[in-house]
Amino acid sequence: ENRFAKGKWQNLTFNTGFSKAIFKEYSFDFIHNSKKVLMAIAVFVVISIISLFSIGMNVGIDFTGGRNYIVRFDQPVRTGDVQNALTPYFGESVRVITIGSSNQVRISTNYMIDEEGDNVEQELRDLLGEGLQEFITPGQTIEDHIMSSQKVGPSIAEDMIRNAFLALTIALICMGLYILSRFRNWSFSLGTVAALAVDTFAVIGIYSLLWKVMPFSMEIDQTFVAAILTIVGYSINDKVVVFDRVREYMHLYPKRGLRELFNDSMNATLARTINTGLSTILVIICILFFGGDAVRSFVFAMLVGVVVGTVTSLFVASPVAYRIMRNQQQKREVKAAK
Structure with a gap:
């Protein structure tokens, strides 16, 4: 109190330039800019498919025998x-x-x-x-x-391949059902599954493109499958946070336009998304550089998955859900007009 009485400590702040930039109010048009991101993703998918057929992947004996x-x-x-x-x-x-x-x-x-x-x-x-x-x-x-x-043996390798695809398929279906049961809207489920599919394929594509040039082994084995499934589980968190805010805003602002609702929801959760992503990426990078060779392939897959998962939460899952809900809304308006 003595310091305040003397006019001291009147302008205390606990913010830094970085925190101000992170926690400020955003007004980014995610829906509009998602078209550019989706085009970039489409180009990457084409390049990855070409790479898979031309370069292939470093498949380990788990899947080849x-x-x-x-x-x-x-x-x-x-x-x-x-x-x-x-x-x-x-x-x-x-x-x-x-x-x-x-x-x-x-x-x-x-x-x-x-x-x-x-x-x-x-x-x-x-x-x-x-x-x-x-x-x-x-x-x-x-x-x-x-x-x-x-x-x-060859028969065991075939079983592992089948089980790997089965595990991934079940994981995607379960994530979609989980979102459907939580939000009672299948558009959110489709957006989630689409984003998770991009996350998964992005890791596969990166491994196909880089396995010959990276200084560590990028082998496709059971550890790689575990990394993919971990990415699916981690990435769903960002989608849930964004969709939860969308649902909240729909109840709070029922007269607000659908596009504005989605943009406002993603802007409101952007700081959380960036902070979570950066903190996770920082830990992964530390493990990547200072961990042993045995875990580098797993950690690198996680790094790619976290980065791509953060992007798809904002530019794939939500825009896909928005477009489906917009089409549903337009159909209801046409029926009401008749």
């Missing part, structure tokens, strides 16, 4: 040198990536995966020993360097 060998050497090795050394023995079916330290690699191959017999595994290990002879420590054998091995 094959064997994995974790091999540790005494000295650092380059994956390109190891792969070139094994190609004459395994053909083009062999892939090598670094796991953990620079002296440890994972060798994946589906060579002889359809062969049955007790001697197949030993024959493959003998081929590994011949191909990696120059990397093996003198006086040791390939058995001394193999840390672990894993086999996935």
Whole structure:
């Protein structure tokens, strides 16, 4: 009180320039600008489809069938040198990536995966020993360097593919049903499913475009499927917040136009959407740079999913729901006029 009596601390503020920019009142026309974003998404989808057919994806043995060998050497090795050394023995079916330290690699191959017999595994290990002879420590054998091995048969791989698609389909349907049960409006459900489908395909497209150039493995395996399902679960939160505000404004301002209602709702939740997205992205980036190689592929998928999910919440889910509701409203007006 003494400081206030002397005229001090009269203009205290707890805001910064950044917080003022984040928490100010926005008046952005999301509905109008969504057309540009949807066009950009359409272009990206076309590019991704072309990439999927031309470049393909780095599909792991979980979905193709094959064997994995974790091999540790005494000295650092380059994956390109190891792969070139094994190609004459395994053909083009062999892939090598670094796991953990620079002296440890994972060798994946589906060579002889359809062969049955007790001697197949030993024959493959003998081929590994011949191909990696120059990397093996003198006086040791390939058995001394193999840390672990894993086999996935063709039938198991087919089951995994089917289960992965089934899990994703069920997740999308359940999210749509959840939105329908919560908001009692199927236009919100269609908007949500459309946005989640874009989120999912965006991650797949990015992985197809970048798996040959990124400095870490971007393999399509069960971890990737887990990342996709996690993205679906995370992304639904933004959609729920926006749609909840739309429903609230519909009751508070029944005479306000539908387009204005949607824009006002998205502007009202924009600060929350940005803050949530940025805080999540910051944590993910920290894990991406400082986490181990084993989690980088999962974390990168999450990063893409969070960024795209934030965008689709504003420029796909809500605009799609708006256009469906607008068409319904126009049909009711035509019937009323008759």
